[in-house]
Amino acid sequence: MTKTINLTLKIWRQSGPGSKGRLETYIANTISTDMSFLEMLDVVNEQLTLDGKEPIAFDYDCREGICGQCGCVVNGRPHGPENGTTLCQLHMRHFSDGDTIFVEPFRARAFKIVKDLVIDRSPLDKIIQAGGYISASTGGCQDANAILIPQDTAEKAMDAAACIGCGACVAACPNASAMLFVSAKVSHLVLLPQGRPEAAQRVVSMLKTMDELCFGNCSNERECEAECPKEISIINIARMNREYIKAGIASTVQ
Amino acid sequence: MQWIFDFFGSSVGKKLMMALTGLCFIGFLTGHLIGNLTLYGGRDAFNAYAEHLHALGPVITLVEWGLLTLAAIHVFTGMLLFLQNLKARPVRYAINKSGGGRTISSALMPYTGFAILLFLIYHLLQFHFVDKTFTTIYDIVSLAFANVLNISFYIIAMVVVALHIRHGFWSLFQTLGANHPKYMPMVMGGSLVFSLIFGIGFGFLPVYISFSG
Ligand code: FES
Numbered sequence: 105m106t107k108t109i110n111l112t113l114k115i116w117r118q119s120g121p122g123s124k125g126r127l128e129t130y131i132a133n134t135i136s137t138d139m140s141f142l143e144m145l146d147v148v149n150e151q152l153t154l155d156g157k158e159p160i161a162f163d164y165d166c167r168e169g170i171c172g173q174c175g176c177v178v179n180g181r182p183h184g185p186e187n188g189t190t191l192c193q194l195h196m197r198h199f200s201d202g203d204t205i206f207v208e209p210f211r212a213r214a215f216k217i218v219k220d221l222v223i224d225r226s227p228l229d230k231i232i233q234a235g236g237y238i239s240a241s242t243g244g245c246q247d248a249n250a251i252l253i254p255q256d257t258a259e260k261a262m263d264a265a266a267c268i269g270c271g272a273c274v275a276a277c278p279n280a281s282a283m284l285f286v287s288a289k290v291s292h293l294v295l296l297p298q299g300r301p302e303a304a305q306r307v308v309s310m311l312k313t314m315d316e317l318c319f320g321n322c323s324n325e326r327e328c329e330a331e332c333p334k335e336i337s338i339i340n341i342a343r344m345n346r347e348y349i350k351a352g353i354a355s356t357v358q
Numbered sequence: 359m360q361w362i363f364d365f366f367g368s369s370v371g372k373k374l375m376m377a378l379t380g381l382c383f384i385g386f387l388t389g390h391l392i393g394n395l396t397l398y399g400g401r402d403a404f405n406a407y408a409e410h411l412h413a414l415g416p417v418i419t420l421v422e423w424g425l426l427t428l429a430a431i432h433v434f435t436g437m438l439l440f441l442q443n444l445k446a447r448p449v450r451y452a453i454n455k456s457g458g459g460r461t462i463s464s465a466l467m468p469y470t471g472f473a474i475l476l477f478l479i480y481h482l483l484q485f486h487f488v489d490k491t492f493t494t495i496y497d498i499v500s501l502a503f504a505n506v507l508n509i510s511f512y513i514i515a516m517v518v519v520a521l522h523i524r525h526g527f528w529s530l531f532q533t534l535g536a537n538h539p540k541y542m543p544m545v546m547g548g549s550l551v552f553s554l555i556f557g558i559g560f561g562f563l564p565v566y567i568s569f570s571g
Binding site: 114127181187206212213276281283311318320321323331338341343344347352 | 369442443452457464536
């Protein structure tokens with residue numbers, strides 16, 4: 105027998121980017137504890153549709169914790185109370201019968217609310233477009249051992265590359281800063297030989313774009329690494345700071 | 359030249375200014391505390407220390423102006439960061455909950471910073487910008503700390519300073535990019551040790567003076 109729980113939900117409803125939103129109360133009864141958080145919202149939405157009401161808009165794609173499309177602030181915590189978990193992978197067994205759950209969108213000046221819990225994450229894409237890539241022309245495939253990369257370095261780069269760009273770091277940061285995201289993108293490239301040639305220009309451009317998009321300034325509160333579903337460390341932020349100092353005072357990048 | 363403004367004007371650049379000026383203040387506080395230890399030597403020791411300091415003449419003036427400049431940078435940049443960060447999230451969350459990263463000390467940084475600024479003005483008016491023609495600095499200090507209210511005020515101020523350093527110390531290393539798995543635990547420990555040394559070191563002086571004087 106699956107266990108079921110009854111919940112009271114306080115969910116942020118907002119009809120569009122410019123309009124005023126508010127928290128509305130919904131009752132979700134007989135929710136199976138085997139459901140994911142998003143499946144629970146699906147159940148609520150089915151009922152809303154049957155009642156002829158507007159279903160709650162929320163974002164998702166893969167529902168397996170790899171795409172970075174889902175994410176809301178659940179009871180004050182991005183992606184909910186479990187560490188290292190995306191919202192789609194959060195299961196209702198982590199809640200108890202009779203709980204009241206607050207669900208809000210990721211909030212930042214840089215993230216416009218599209219509708220209800222759906223936000224526009226494109227500012228993160230703009231940061232990537234500013235330099236989060238390498239522009240080496242591809243040629244013939246070279247020998248796999250031509251460029252040696254120590255295992256340890258490859259691991260560090262992979263840890264940074266685990267970032268799915270969900271924006272939870274921005275949502276968690278008391279200053280709505282995107283430093284963990286940007287530093288993860290800077291780090292996974294700069295750690296590898298292929299990323300080094302453009303390192304200086306990359307870090308300067310990406311940070312400049314981050315500032316222009318009105319994200320906040322990092323004050324080392326460490327909420328980002330605590331909430332990151334991929335548990336990316338702020339050691340990446342220190343690495344980016346280093347790269348920025350190097351680029352600023354020792355490179356010719358303006 | 360423009361690159362210098364661009365470099366320090368970015369979000370990381372502003373943090374670098376906070377870190378570098380903060381580091382200077384930790385250096386200054388260390389010197390200040392060591393100097394103040396002469397208070398334990400009594401009236402003559404402390405007055406002699408003050409005299410030696412003033413005998414340095416232009417060097418002292420230079421240091422004072424230097425510290426004032428650093429303070430102006432630290433305060434101005436800090437306020438700018440604070441305001442920008444407020445603006446970065448115009449609609450606040452209904453429920454705020456920490457994931458475990460924040461500490462009291464980190465959350466209060468702008469407020470402890472502002473409190474320290476107010477304290478500093480009071481402190482300078484009380485001990486620096488006073489007429490010392492007919493008295494000595496030791497007498498001014500011991501007279502000030504005969505007052506219980508003043509003693510409590512100073513102790514509270516030192517708790518605030520300790521809180522500010524608790525986050526500021528490790529944070530400046532992180533900002534300067536000095537986060538290394540081998541050394542970060544030491545920096546974190548150092549953060550606690552420094553805040554305790556400054557908090558207790560300065561905070562105990564008024565108590566000692568009031569009892570000895
Ligand atoms: S829906 Fe893809 S990570 Fe949650």
